[in-house]
Amino acid sequence: MLFLVRMDVNIPHDLPDAQAADIKAREKAYAQALQNDGRWRHLWRVVGEYANYSVFDVGSNDELHTLLSGLPLFPYMKIHVTPLAQHPSAIA
Amino acid sequence: MLFLVRMDVNIPHDLPDAQAADIKAREKAYAQALQNDGRWRHLWRVVGEYANYSVFDVGSNDELHTLLSGLPLFPYMKIHVTPLAQHPSAIA
Amino acid sequence: MLFLVRMDVNIPHDLPDAQAADIKAREKAYAQALQNDGRWRHLWRVVGEYANYSVFDVGSNDELHTLLSGLPLFPYMKIHVTPLAQHPSAIA
Amino acid sequence: MLFLVRMDVNIPHDLPDAQAADIKAREKAYAQALQNDGRWRHLWRVVGEYANYSVFDVGSNDELHTLLSGLPLFPYMKIHVTPLAQHPSAIA
Amino acid sequence: MLFLVRMDVNIPHDLPDAQAADIKAREKAYAQALQNDGRWRHLWRVVGEYANYSVFDVGSNDELHTLLSGLPLFPYMKIHVTPLAQHPSAIA
Amino acid sequence: MLFLVRMDVNIPHDLPDAQAADIKAREKAYAQALQNDGRWRHLWRVVGEYANYSVFDVGSNDELHTLLSGLPLFPYMKIHVTPLAQHPSAIA
Amino acid sequence: MLFLVRMDVNIPHDLPDAQAADIKAREKAYAQALQNDGRWRHLWRVVGEYANYSVFDVGSNDELHTLLSGLPLFPYMKIHVTPLAQHPSAIA
Amino acid sequence: MLFLVRMDVNIPHDLPDAQAADIKAREKAYAQALQNDGRWRHLWRVVGEYANYSVFDVGSNDELHTLLSGLPLFPYMKIHVTPLAQHPSAIA
Amino acid sequence: MLFLVRMDVNIPHDLPDAQAADIKAREKAYAQALQNDGRWRHLWRVVGEYANYSVFDVGSNDELHTLLSGLPLFPYMKIHVTPLAQHPSAIA
Amino acid sequence: MLFLVRMDVNIPHDLPDAQAADIKAREKAYAQALQNDGRWRHLWRVVGEYANYSVFDVGSNDELHTLLSGLPLFPYMKIHVTPLAQHPSAIA
Numbered sequence: 001m002l003f004l005v006r007m008d009v010n011i012p013h014d015l016p017d018a019q020a021a022d023i024k025a026r027e028k029a030y031a032q033a034l035q036n037d038g039r040w041r042h043l044w045r046v047v048g049e050y051a052n053y054s055v056f057d058v059g060s061n062d063e064l065h066t067l068l069s070g071l072p073l074f075p076y077m078k079i080h081v082t083p084l085a086q087h088p089s090a091i092a
Numbered sequence: 093m094l095f096l097v098r099m100d101v102n103i104p105h106d107l108p109d110a111q112a113a114d115i116k117a118r119e120k121a122y123a124q125a126l127q128n129d130g131r132w133r134h135l136w137r138v139v140g141e142y143a144n145y146s147v148f149d150v151g152s153n154d155e156l157h158t159l160l161s162g163l164p165l166f167p168y169m170k171i172h173v174t175p176l177a178q179h180p181s182a183i184a
Numbered sequence: 185m186l187f188l189v190r191m192d193v194n195i196p197h198d199l200p201d202a203q204a205a206d207i208k209a210r211e212k213a214y215a216q217a218l219q220n221d222g223r224w225r226h227l228w229r230v231v232g233e234y235a236n237y238s239v240f241d242v243g244s245n246d247e248l249h250t251l252l253s254g255l256p257l258f259p260y261m262k263i264h265v266t267p268l269a270q271h272p273s274a275i276a
Numbered sequence: 277m278l279f280l281v282r283m284d285v286n287i288p289h290d291l292p293d294a295q296a297a298d299i300k301a302r303e304k305a306y307a308q309a310l311q312n313d314g315r316w317r318h319l320w321r322v323v324g325e326y327a328n329y330s331v332f333d334v335g336s337n338d339e340l341h342t343l344l345s346g347l348p349l350f351p352y353m354k355i356h357v358t359p360l361a362q363h364p365s366a367i368a
Numbered sequence: 369m370l371f372l373v374r375m376d377v378n379i380p381h382d383l384p385d386a387q388a389a390d391i392k393a394r395e396k397a398y399a400q401a402l403q404n405d406g407r408w409r410h411l412w413r414v415v416g417e418y419a420n421y422s423v424f425d426v427g428s429n430d431e432l433h434t435l436l437s438g439l440p441l442f443p444y445m446k447i448h449v450t451p452l453a454q455h456p457s458a459i460a
Numbered sequence: 461m462l463f464l465v466r467m468d469v470n471i472p473h474d475l476p477d478a479q480a481a482d483i484k485a486r487e488k489a490y491a492q493a494l495q496n497d498g499r500w501r502h503l504w505r506v507v508g509e510y511a512n513y514s515v516f517d518v519g520s521n522d523e524l525h526t527l528l529s530g531l532p533l534f535p536y537m538k539i540h541v542t543p544l545a546q547h548p549s550a551i552a
Numbered sequence: 553m554l555f556l557v558r559m560d561v562n563i564p565h566d567l568p569d570a571q572a573a574d575i576k577a578r579e580k581a582y583a584q585a586l587q588n589d590g591r592w593r594h595l596w597r598v599v600g601e602y603a604n605y606s607v608f609d610v611g612s613n614d615e616l617h618t619l620l621s622g623l624p625l626f627p628y629m630k631i632h633v634t635p636l637a638q639h640p641s642a643i644a
Numbered sequence: 645m646l647f648l649v650r651m652d653v654n655i656p657h658d659l660p661d662a663q664a665a666d667i668k669a670r671e672k673a674y675a676q677a678l679q680n681d682g683r684w685r686h687l688w689r690v691v692g693e694y695a696n697y698s699v700f701d702v703g704s705n706d707e708l709h710t711l712l713s714g715l716p717l718f719p720y721m722k723i724h725v726t727p728l729a730q731h732p733s734a735i736a
Numbered sequence: 737m738l739f740l741v742r743m744d745v746n747i748p749h750d751l752p753d754a755q756a757a758d759i760k761a762r763e764k765a766y767a768q769a770l771q772n773d774g775r776w777r778h779l780w781r782v783v784g785e786y787a788n789y790s791v792f793d794v795g796s797n798d799e800l801h802t803l804l805s806g807l808p809l810f811p812y813m814k815i816h817v818t819p820l821a822q823h824p825s826a827i828a
Numbered sequence: 829m830l831f832l833v834r835m836d837v838n839i840p841h842d843l844p845d846a847q848a849a850d851i852k853a854r855e856k857a858y859a860q861a862l863q864n865d866g867r868w869r870h871l872w873r874v875v876g877e878y879a880n881y882s883v884f885d886v887g888s889n890d891e892l893h894t895l896l897s898g899l900p901l902f903p904y905m906k907i908h909v910t911p912l913a914q915h916p917s918a919i920a
Contacts (some may be wrong), residue, residue: 014842023295045893197380355508381628412464415543458474565656584825641764704737727739729798750842
């Protein structure tokens with residue numbers, strides 16, 4: 001089941017650099033683990049913004065919320081989720 | 093080069109049924125041809141809406157505009173394009 | 185799996201009365217059938233508006249889209265879907 | 277009398293952790309007490325957001341405001357209330 | 369129980385004049401009857417707009433929706449309802 | 461001459477408690493004095509929000525601005541003013 | 553007493569040309585009469601738009617609404633009114 | 645003196661084809677004449693939309709309004725104008 | 737050449753009082769000097785807000801930007817500029 | 829391949845002056861280098877705002893994102909990118 005997710009990151013400028021670097025490193029590892037297990041299907045940077053559009057493939061809404069709220073950057077992101085369905089003209 | 097595209101369809105209710113059906117049939121053929129040649133990479137329905145999110149893979153902005161403005165439903169759609177880039181945490 | 189759905193109805197004022205009445209009668213039957221089978225869990229009127237908030241309980245995004253796009257009023261509604269998850273403080 | 281309520285939580289990142297934990301613990305107890313007495317009818321997490329949609333069943337606007345303004349997280353939330361009415365197609 | 373209601377009127381310019389005049393006459397009678405029975409407490413014109421802000425005093429959300437959806441201009445209005453409560457600094 | 465005024469209060473969370481309490485006490489006294497002299501005609505709480513809708517009855521725009529900018533909470537509020545006129549269907 | 557007023561004109565494209573021309577001629581005469589008597593103090597075109605910003609000097613909200621609702625183009629305009637006050641740094 | 649202008653075209657679907665074609669042909673000639681005389685400096689298509697961003701170089705606001713309101717498509721466009729100034733980091 | 741300018745002031749609450757007072761004093765002197773030389777034609781307070789609408793009469797966009805960016809409050813203001821043109825119904 | 833880019837700068841008022849000055853100096857050098865090599869084609873100040881509209885000429889979305897995310901002011905800017913295409917009425 002697919003969901004389009006937009007994430008906008010906003011790290012407070014007074015967060016200590018070491019803390020920010022640690023969060024980002026954990027975020028990267030987390031994102032790559034989920035991509036490897038197939039649930040984080042696509043991850044694209046929005047040109048010019050500290051933001052991404054992603055596509056998740058999960059079994060339920062609860063599973064998606066668990067994945068998203070576990071992101072190390074979750075407290076510093078604005079996230080919007082759009083549920084997707086099969087399109088009648090899609091060939092895949 | 094990837095672009096996320098959202099299309100919202102709004103066919104006037106007084107368009108004759110036969111004309112609408114013809115446009116939709118041509119739209120479907122057009123969409124499937126572009127998916128087959130690899131330039132319309134993804135096509136998803138937005139749940140509950142007469143709308144889609146799509147990902148296009150094209151060589152230039154001009155090529156993308158030519159594809160989109162050639163859609164049979166183009167006069168009846170609101171389209172918004174977001175350019176995408178490689179994400180540093182993406183594994184693909 | 186639960187989804188909150190808001191539907192705003194906008195029937196064109198030049199739609200013939202008989203046609204509008206027919207659509208509304210079919211909409212009512214459709215809504216009641218889905219409530220009876222348990223998939224349309226809640227249906228509330230928004231006070232002062234020709235609109236409703238509903239909660240659907242379905243197995244997938246595709247199932248929800250099929251239900252919503254099958255609504256007789258679908259061509260005359262603006263629909264917005266919000267996926268819901270279990271809240272950690274909920275007792276049910 | 278039913279009301280749909282959306283709450284978006286935004287805890288300042290420089291609030292001490294112990295204080296935030298205490299507020300959240302009291303929020304949970306408060307939410308569960310109101311669910312148990314039947315006035316907080318539904319409590320759902322919005323997928324991907326630190327937010328919820330809730331349905332309250334109260335006797336008056338004043339009662340609802342008293343409940344909401346008493347939430348331990350009230351100073352850190354944006355709340356929007358939508359009054360609901362019986363829908364003519366609802367079977368319950 | 370008080371509610372602030374904003375109504376924006378938008379009569380289609382191709383509605384026959386006689387029909388529009390009839391609707392407006394019935395609207396006026398309806399509004400005055402509700403003011404006389406005390407449920408439509410205030411009715412103010414928004415300066416420069418074909419719109420009003422009103423305050424209703426009703427026993428329930430359902431009663432308010434019944435009143436508003438019975439307005440002869442209801443099909444031609446955009447209505448937004450805000451529930452009001454006692455303010456701690458109010459002297460009345 | 462009547463004006464509808466919406467005030468949204470946003471006190472910074474790092475304002476010392478004693479200072480906030482002092483401002484609120486002065487705000488309450490100020491609001492009650494203006495209600496007693498008849499210029500602050502109505503004061504209602506917006507359900508679920510730290511906000512109010514008010515109706516002022518003043519002789520001029522300048523008088524209204526003087527009253528509003530003199531509010532002890534003025535530096536911490538977002539205020540929006542809507543001028544009101546006599547409605548042709550109003551009985552008062 | 554001054555008010556800033558923005559008016560956006562939107563004449564339906566199927567209004568007969570003669571009727572539109574008549575309305576515009578009456579609008580111009582009306583606007584010039586009010587400028588001559590001093591109540592329509594300023595009238596500026598918004599560059600690139602069929603819109604104007606105006607400043608009115610009237611004795612009351614009711615007087616302003618009477619002037620604006622009497623505009624021949626009133627049924628075809630979106631109007632927004634902002635009340636103005638003396639600025640403490642203004643020299644006039 | 646430079647201005648950025650965005651134009652969104654919206655031709656009503658019931659405008660006769662011949663009339664639309666005539667307007668577009670005159671629009672093209674008009675646009676090319678102004679580009680040739682140097683006042684319409686840049687004209688770019690917004691990808692995926694029936695819209696353009698343009699840069700005009702004119703001597704005054706009045707001159708710009710005269711140019712824009714003379715566009716054959718003017719009655720069918722939404723136009724927004726942003727005045728531009730020399731940027732301190734620009735090398736030209 | 738006329739421009740309508742809206743300025744919304746937002747001074748951070750933790751700016752030292754003496755610094756804020758100094759900025760405001762310099763702002764007032766600056767505003768009065770520009771009014772005296774005729775370029776800041778009108779300066780009105782928006783009722784209920786720490787904001788103003790102003791009309792500037794300058795020779796070019798660059799001149800306007802120089803004036804506005806030189807305002808002592810410039811770093812604490814949100815400014816929006818609308819270019820104005822002669823209105824065909826204006827008598828002045 | 830052309831892109832219109834709007835950048836709005838928002839430097840936190842508690843950033844030390846020396847640090848802000850350093851960032852701005854590096855931003856200027858960076859902007860001028862990119863203008864000199866032809867990829868930052870146009871750079872205009874938005875009148876009255878700490879913002880610019882720019883046109884970039886790059887070979888790909890990835891190249892544009894690399895340029896924009898390398899801006900010394902990037903952490904303090906809100907950036908929006910609009911892809912541009914050849915306009916059929918453009919003479920260049």
